[in-house]
Amino acid sequence: MTTPQQPTASLYHLTHLAIIEVNGEDAGRFLQGQLTCDINGLSPEKASIAAFCNAKGRMISTLLVIKTQLGFFLIVPAGLLDIVTKKLQMYVLRAKVKLAKPENLMLAGLNQPGNIIDFDLPTQDFYCSDNAGAVFIKMPSAPRFLCVAPLSAAERHPFKNLPTRPLAEWRFQDISVGLPWFEASQSEQYIPQMLNIDQLDGISFSKGCYTGQEIVARTHYLGKAKRQLHVAEVNEILPQDNDFTVKDAETQQKCGDILALASYGSITRLLIVLQTVDDNPKNFILDNQQHTPIKLLPRQ
Template sequence: MQSPWLLHLDQIGARFAEGGSGSVSFGDDARAETTRAANGTIVVPLTHLATLRASGEDASAFLHNLFSNDIKKLELHGAQWNSFNSPKGRMLASFLVWRDGNDYMLQLSADLLAAMHKKLGMYVLRSKVRLSDTTPDLAAIGLAGPAVATALDAAGLTLPPEAMSATQGAIQVVRVDPARVQVIAPIAQAADLWKKFAAAGAVPAGTAAWRCLDIRAGIPVITQSTQDEFVAQMLNFELIGGVSFQKGCYPGQEIVARTQYLGKLKKRMFLAHAETALAPAAGQDLYAPDFGDQSCGKIVQVAPAPGGGFDLLAVVQLSSRDADQVRIGSPDGDIIRFLPLPYTVS
């Protein structure tokens, strides 16, 4: 049976992509939706993301021993970026983590939900912790733009005071950056919230719009296409607060720490733009003259840019970035133009 939330989205014209990615649009081409995100306040069903709940008296210690950040320091009204890594230090999933009372909410790409639920469950053993999929119970709605506070107020909700902070209650608001929030609500209340946000001036938009905002904020999201490809620092994860170097061991910790302290990092993630008619794809190889026929990096995320072409996050060899001749798909493919990130990459 279709949930009332998905039924509501269907009734207002949402179109879901095939393949189980959860990506959604509202009938316009994706570029029209990213243009809306650049020019006003939007409301987005975050169906391309999914959330696991970790509950039980050992939940904090359990996650602390598995994730890259210091879960034990996550306060009741805080939020964190986190990663779960392979023993070789490669990111298997990226997470936005926040508290729901004593429980921990772990949001990741929807196409990784089933695999990560199973994988994390293998570590439970005798720990007093339960992992559950919140999809049947909760909906995530994104708000972005200058009128976010007004839209929240129309629904009787409060804007958290700063980025990476969250409210508590039956409906939670998680502020992911200065101009974006996620509203996490019971399924039965999601449609009513959507109507209130729209009545306050937030314009419906789809996954491409939210992904474009992630890209311009320099926030990577690991998907099936990029799983097990990158060490955390390659994705600037320590620069956005997703890695603690003071906590104890976790899978891949030795590799992450060695990368940090021995100065062996040769790749970094950069923001770029490609003026190409053919859409690039996450996981696609990049090439540069200094590496010849060998790949010099990969695309992490991509979305249509409001003014034409495509914006993307790309992990690239530092030498190739400095030469500024990086191309998509082959040594003679379309060139990408690097843009400044909102934070400093050294």
């Protein structure tokens, strides 16, 4: 898969994401009963993608779960922050857990930091390192890192002088590697396997019960999901706010939905959720006036 050349040593303000801080004596036990990943397998050096599901196994949100010395950071789409917080709060009951939306933390993306960073950064995907109170998480693909840093420490970090690049470039990279971030309008539509959360090692099938676990486990043990996430590309710029669907060019029937998209230069990458593709090759198009051809890409 050919990816446009990415800028080096760049900074991104990740305003499309938000943080939920989960602390308290029962924080780990609480999240173990709500999220698809194995919370007990995390450490301050190892984060994980996860899904937060409703009782029917439909994803309320995708999350990046980071263990800290005091508890956990949950990184979620900004548009789902209030929804996820409210739904998690419903399950707290008498558990010794505190959910907060920290105002003293910032989210930044670093691309190709190279010699700008004078401390060791992790080399494996979703592994973490801590420096001056900031946590750096290695994201898939080229050397790029999601950083959670205290606002008070931001000026002390070497990346503060990096040139800022458009957020669309970061989103383009996330889409290119199949990270299934989505918005509130798509919440509670998909089970985790439809969005490849299992392929991102975000589901534990041995950890025990959590909300939605029965449906997620049944899909795993009885066969693959009826729909699946694919990375795709079109050779034009598409508007971010669209309601296009995916059609079979031959039958003109709808066969998929767009989960996310981002443009870089003259190319748009998309995450599309297709009805399970059989062995017969198909030509896919967008349901727009141009019937734009869609090319499916292998995951990076």
